[in-house]
Amino acid sequence: MSNASRFEFFKSHHVPTLTVLKAAIEDFSYAPHAHEEYAFGVTLAGRQDFFSGGQFHRSPPGNVILFNPEEVHDGHSGGERALDYLMVYAHPEQVKPLFADALGHTRGADFRSHQTLIQDAPLRQAIVELARLVTSQVGSCIDQENALYRVVERTAQLGGHVQPSQVTHRPDALLGLAREYIHAHLEADMSLDDISQAAHLSKYHFLRLFRQHFGMTPHQYVMNGRVNAARAALDQDAPLTEVALRFGFADLCHFNRRFKRIYGMTPHQYQRDIAR
Known part of the structure; x- marks a missing residue:
């Protein structure tokens, strides 16, 4: 990665x-990954190219990018100009009550956008304003909460769908068991046999279903989950080496490499950013 690529977390x-990423990218490419949070982004300059939801997307300046939780995507700069963008991450537990309020019913808490690329000036302005409040460290708690609600409210107005309260298809239910097992054992040395048994599926049938459903292999999903869990631990100022070993990375070098492919910086750089 050249020095021209820059990443800052706030x-x-x-x-x-609530976290904001400001990034300028020339020759860096994100590995396929997914976040636990909703991600609301705006392309500011250049072009943002990425694969998500079975489609290749190109986002020119002014476009909004919206990733639902657990939605697999990659990303890199497209075209000749350097890519400049910002992304706001908000955990589902933080915004579920806001979606429920915006939609007027409790099931709204399970809202998922059906659009990945959105051209909408009010939503773009709301995201940029929320990012400004966080990155500049200005405004009170109520200012930032109100700005986040404006983002959620406009997203809900633009449409999506609400997940059913109960899973009706058996494969989905079984894969849900696998997902729960993985997240409960991120600090353990789990095997493919362990995960497929938790889902009550044969190993090879499980592999095929898992990749179709989640967009990545179980191994990729486990590594992605470990990096996201490690990031949460870094937010609590946990020591780097302790975090690396707790979540199954061979050493700090291995942890650095995996973390950087998803967040564009080393764990140390991330922890330095959020400590400001």
Whole structure:
């Protein structure tokens, strides 16, 4: 990665789990990954190219990018100009009550956008304003909460769908068991046999279903989960070496490499950013 590529994370001092990334990219490419949070982004300059939801997307300046939780995507700069963009991450537990309120019913808490690329000036302006409040460390708690609600409200107005409250298809239910097992054992040395048995599926049938459903292999999903869990631990100022070993990375070098492919910086750089 050249020195022209820059990544900065900013953590809200007021709203738990709210984080902003400002990035300028020339020759860096994100590995396929997924976040636990909703991700609301705006392409500011250049072109943002990425694969998500079975489609290749190109986002020119002014476009909004919206990733639902657990939605697999990659990303890199497209075209000749350097890519400049920002992304706001908000954990589902933080925004579920906001979606429910915006949609007027409790099932709204399970909202998922059906659009990945959105051309909408009010939503773009709301995201940029929220990012400004967090990155500049200005405004009170109520200012940032109100700005986040404006983002959620506009997203809900633009449409999506609400997940059913109960899983009706058996494969989905079984894969849900696998997902729960993985997240409960991120600090353990789990095997493919362990995960497929938790899902009550044969190993090879499980492999095929898992990749179709989640967009990545179980191994990729486990590594992605470990990096995301490690990031949460870094937010709590846990020591780097302790975090690396706790989540199954061979050493700090291995942890650095995996973390950087998803977040564009080393764990040390990330922890330095959010400590500001």
